[in-house]
Amino acid sequence: MIETDLCVIGGGSGGLSIAAGAVQMGARVVLIEAGEMGGDCLNYGCVPSKALIAAGEQAYRMGRGGAGIGGGMPVVDFGAVKDHVAGAIAAIAPHDSQARFEGLGCRVIRARARFIGRDRVQAGDQVIHARRFVIATGSRPAVPDVPGLAAVPYLTNETIFALRERPEHLIILGGGPVGLELAQAHRRLGCRVTVLARSQALAGEDPELAALALAALRSEGVEVLEGALVTGVSGSVVVSLDDGRQIAGSHLLVATGRKANVDGLGLEVAGVAFTAKGITVGPNLRTTNRRIFAVGDVAGGPQYTHVAGAHAATILKQTLFPLPARFAPRAIPRVTYIDPELAHIGLTEAEARARHGDSIEVIRLTFAQNDRAVTMGETHGLLKLIARKGRPLGVSIFGPQAGEQIALWAILLQQNLKLSALTGTILPYPTLSELSKRAAGAYFSPRLFQNDRIKRVVRLVQRWWP
Numbered sequence: 482m483i484e485t486d487l488c489v490i491g492g493g494s495g496g497l498s499i500a501a502g503a504v505q506m507g508a509r510v511v512l513i514e515a516g517e518m519g520g521d522c523l524n525y526g527c528v529p530s531k532a533l534i535a536a537g538e539q540a541y542r543m544g545r546g547g548a549g550i551g552g553g554m555p556v557v558d559f560g561a562v563k564d565h566v567a568g569a570i571a572a573i574a575p576h577d578s579q580a581r582f583e584g585l586g587c588r589v590i591r592a593r594a595r596f597i598g599r600d601r602v603q604a605g606d607q608v609i610h611a612r613r614f615v616i617a618t619g620s621r622p623a624v625p626d627v628p629g630l631a632a633v634p635y636l637t638n639e640t641i642f643a644l645r646e647r648p649e650h651l652i653i654l655g656g657g658p659v660g661l662e663l664a665q666a667h668r669r670l671g672c673r674v675t676v677l678a679r680s681q682a683l684a685g686e687d688p689e690l691a692a693l694a695l696a697a698l699r700s701e702g703v704e705v706l707e708g709a710l711v712t713g714v715s716g717s718v719v720v721s722l723d724d725g726r727q728i729a730g731s732h733l734l735v736a737t738g739r740k741a742n743v744d745g746l747g748l749e750v751a752g753v754a755f756t757a758k759g760i761t762v763g764p765n766l767r768t769t770n771r772r773i774f775a776v777g778d779v780a781g782g783p784q785y786t787h788v789a790g791a792h793a794a795t796i797l798k799q800t801l802f803p804l805p806a807r808f809a810p811r812a813i814p815r816v817t818y819i820d821p822e823l824a825h826i827g828l829t830e831a832e833a834r835a836r837h838g839d840s841i842e843v844i845r846l847t848f849a850q851n852d853r854a855v856t857m858g859e860t861h862g863l864l865k866l867i868a869r870k871g872r873p874l875g876v877s878i879f880g881p882q883a884g885e886q887i888a889l890w891a892i893l894l895q896q897n898l899k900l901s902a903l904t905g906t907i908l909p910y911p912t913l914s915e916l917s918k919r920a921a922g923a924y925f926s927p928r929l930f931q932n933d934r935i936k937r938v939v940r941l942v943q944r945w946w947p
């Protein structure tokens with residue numbers, strides 16, 4: 482029996498942030514990980530996908546040329562690309578490793594954990610009795626119940642990055658971020674790619690920007706079929722659609738959403754309630770057992786590494802000190818790393834209208850209105866700002882480095898700052914971020930420049946002022 486202050490189950494983005502914080506602040510911490518240290522993000526998610534995207538981008542830009550430099554079909558060595566992907570994982574892995582966490586003072590157990598009581602967990606042949614527990618077991622691919630699917634050798638995010646051969650024709654089920662990021666990367670690396678989305682692809686994003694993003698993907702040759710209801714899968718690999726069409730490909734990737742990892746955890750024994758979405762938590766991330774918390778993908782909220790990381794602060798306050806804490810950020814940014822990138826924070830136009838009616842203002846600027854984008858030859862894109870009473874309610878950006886640009890808006894929205902905080906900030910020229918400042922400025926332009934009262938005052942002052 483191991484006695485400890487905090488037992489963290491799952492060594493991914495959420496669990497590691499909490500374990501590292503707690504042990505460095507003096508708590509006794511046991512960390513249990515059943516698979517790879519680093520979890521999904523490092524091994525099967527963010528890191529390998531962004532490394533693959535970087536390879537695709539390199540091939541695309543070389544092939545396309547630009548800025549007066551001719552393009553030409555680059556040589557793509559798919560195996561070498563996978564070495565690059567594995568290299569990125571290996572370079573980051575030490576930060577998440579068992580050795581690092583043991584060095585920090587955590588007791589790391591590499592086994593599958595399961596509650597055997599309200600205050601104890603079994604992992605391998607060890608029993609851990611802890612004052613508090615954090616469940617950070619993440620999620621896994623949700624595989625739809627399609628006839629024939631289980632019998633074919635389909636790929637998921639857990640297997641595709643290890644594939645050494647280039648798929649001739651990759652069929653992807655799912656038009657969300659996983660499906661589309663991997664679709665474009667594979668297309669750029671020379672694969673034929675067909676995306677089958679049951680409903681709208683990029684559903685949930687601002688439709689205007691989603692349409693631009695999908696048009697950009699299609700212009701590169703990614704086939705995106707929306708409203709494609711898959712009725713069966715057979716052979717290796719033929720996908721049948723409800724309209725009678727059959728699509729034959731060489732590989733099939735299932736990217737149809739995520740399922741919370743709650744199975745086999747003994748949650749019933751621990752008195753922890755859960756639904757199909759994940760573990761039920763309050764705003765303080767506490768479960769129905771007061772001594773057990775849940776974070777990250779398994780907690781049923783937005784599934785991003787930065788959310789799992791942000792959960793850590795809420796947990797540390799409550800488990801290390803008897804302090805109340807809530808996870809209630811004003812806004813959470815998200816980025817889909819297609820190229821150009823699609824980034825969003827806050828309310829979309831539709832959400833803002835539903836909440837505030839016609840009192841919102843919508844400002845649209847294209848990247849052709851930004852000098853840096855012009856010099857880069859990357860003018861395709863749109864920034865959409867939704868504002869009300871001098872404050873931003875939401876921002877969507879589709880354009881070059883949109884993910885970097887949304888950071889400015891994350892500060893404004895999360896700190897509840899006014900648009901004047903951005904217009905009053907000097908930004909370097911020429912940068913893409915200036916488009917954001919210009920959008921904020923556009924909110925004030927009509928108020929300043931089309932205002933008869935201001936004009937009358939200025940004329941009066943100029944007439945009488947010596």
Ligand SMILES: Cc1cc2nc3c(=O)[nH]c(=O)nc-3n(C[C@H](O)[C@H](O)[C@H](O)COP(=O)(O)OP(=O)(O)OC[C@H]3O[C@@H](n4cnc5c(N)ncnc54)[C@H](O)[C@@H]3O)c2cc1C
Pocket residue numbers: 490491492493494495496513514515516517518519520521522523525526527528530592593594595617618619620638659742745746776777778779784785786787788789818
């Ligand atoms: C292809 C892909 C790309 C992504 N890209 C991004 C991105 O660019 N940006 C972004 O913010 N998010 C991205 N995500 C989402 C991101 O990976 C997750 O939100 C994040 O990993 C969640 O962290 P977590 O700690 O909740 O879970 P995880 O990181 O999955 O960690 C959970 C850990 O718990 C372990 N575990 C599970 N059950 C048990 C058990 N019973 N006992 C012991 N250990 C257990 C697992 O082995 C795993 O290591 C991506 C996801 C995918 C699939």
Ligand SMILES: NC(=O)c1ccc[n+]([C@@H]2O[C@H](COP(=O)([O-])OP(=O)(O)OC[C@H]3O[C@@H](n4cnc5c(N)ncnc54)[C@H](O)[C@@H]3O)[C@@H](O)[C@H]2O)c1
Pocket residue numbers: 625627654655656657658659660662677678679680681682683684709710711736737738739783784785815816817818
């Ligand atoms: N850049 C990022 O931050 C990033 C990247 C990848 C993943 N993620 C995280 O991972 C989560 C999961 O991503 P995802 O793309 O797997 O899921 P998702 O839920 O975002 O999208 C799933 C897609 O699959 C479609 N679908 C569902 N069942 C289907 C079926 N039977 N046939 C065809 N299409 C079907 C849906 O209509 C939807 O388009 C995201 O919501 C996000 O939180 C983030």
